Amino acid sequence: MARRGRSGKVGRWLILVAVLAALAIGGWAYVTRGWKAAGPLSAETGVTVPEGASLAAAARALEKAGAIRSTTGFLRDVKLFGTTDPIRAGEYAIPARASEAEILALLQSGKVRQRLVVVPEGMPSILVQQRLATQPLLTGPAAIPAEGSVLPDGYSFERNEARAAVLARMQAAMTKALAEEWKRRRPTTAVASPREALILASIVEKETALASERRMVAAVYSNRLRAGMMLQADPTTIYPITHGKPLGRRIRKSELAAVNGYNTYAMAGLPAGPICNPGRASIAAVLDPADSRALYFVADGKGGHVFAETLAQHNANVQRYYALRRARGEM
Incomplete structure (x- = not known):
């Protein structure tokens, strides 16, 4: 009987241990499930982590945005399951239903939300400055850049980044692109320096959209x-009048006769400087022009141009263009 009593106690002890182990495993599984479970966000939400912010401060911002259920719970779970890698400042796009584990990984990755400001090919510098000035998420002033100093492209930026910093990246990109294209120039180019290439490319950029x-x-x-x-x-004649903005009317005879550094109807050679910010393709074109003896071109009425080697051919092309416009009721 004594033996059976001892066996019974051992059995009850084993059962108790098993129950406690099951409770522990269940509790751990519950906590772990919360760490990796879908979060409360129903849609992607932006959350900003200020420079120098602690994890606790970031957690409060996350709770306020509805990305986590509680600051205390998040910090506890990070301590239990997260890594010790630091979080990085910036604005983050927290995906819908992101778990605590996914949110911490995002904040530690530094993959902040990127926004884009686009400079189209041929945009004059005065409009580049205006585009930066009207971007509400940028800060501080940006001067009108030197004409031709900006490479047309899309540039990413972060909330509260300085406009001057974004502009500096645009200009650095042009400096790099111009240097690279200059190295690839062909003997057939008519320009003698990168500066001349930039000037001629700005004219090409304005003369054709194809x-x-x-x-x-x-x-x-x-x-x-x-x-x-x-x-x-x-376009070179118009530039001193509008600084690259559309003229909105026909060029006047007095403007065609004006003597200045840009009116190529009154002077031979290149104008004094670029008349817009040309794209890389236009720079490449002037450094490797087509093998052609053409000296003239006129619109073909279909969005392109007709090219001619002689003035007689050109005049005939002009008359055909005028006839097309008259038939359309444009003249």
């Missing part, structure tokens, strides 16, 4: 430069 025509337009102006002819490019 990628397929860039090298032909570059060839026309290159041929004119070699021959000592006036470039007679309308």
Whole structure:
């Protein structure tokens, strides 16, 4: 009987141990499930972690945004299951239903929300400055950059980044692109320096919107430069009047006769400086123009141009263009 009593006690002890172990495992599983369970956010939400903010401060911001259920619970779970890697400052896009584990990993990754400011090919510097000025998430002033110093592209930025810093990246990109393209120049180019390439590229950029025509337009102006002819490019005549903005009317005779550093109807050679910010493709075009003897071009009425080697051919092309416009009721 004594033996059976001892056996019974051992059995009850084993049962108790098993129950406690099950409770412990169940409790741990419950806590762990909370760490990796879907969070309360129903839609992606932005949360900003200020520079120098502690994990506790970040947790309070997360709770306020509804990304976690409680600051205390999040900090406890981070201590139990998270890594000791530091979090990084910035604005984060917290995905819908993100778990505590996913949120901590995001804050530690530094993959902050990126926004984009786009500079189209051919945008003049005065409009680049305006585009930066009207971006409400940037801070501080940015001066009007030197014409032609900005590479057209899309530039990412973070909330509260300085406008001047974004502009500096745009200009550094142009410096790099121009240097790279200059190294690839062909002997057929008519320009003698990167600066001249930038000036001529800005004219090509304004004269055609078709990628397929860039090298032909570059060839026309290159041929004119070699021959000592006036470039007679309308965009250069307009530039001193509007600084790159649309003119909105026909060019006046007095403007075609004006003597200044940009009017290529009154002077031979390149204008004094770029008339816009040309894209990389236009820079490449003037450094490797098409193999053509064309000296003239005129619109074809379909969005492109017709090119000619002689003035007689050009005049005939102009008359065909005028006839097309008259038929459309545009003249």
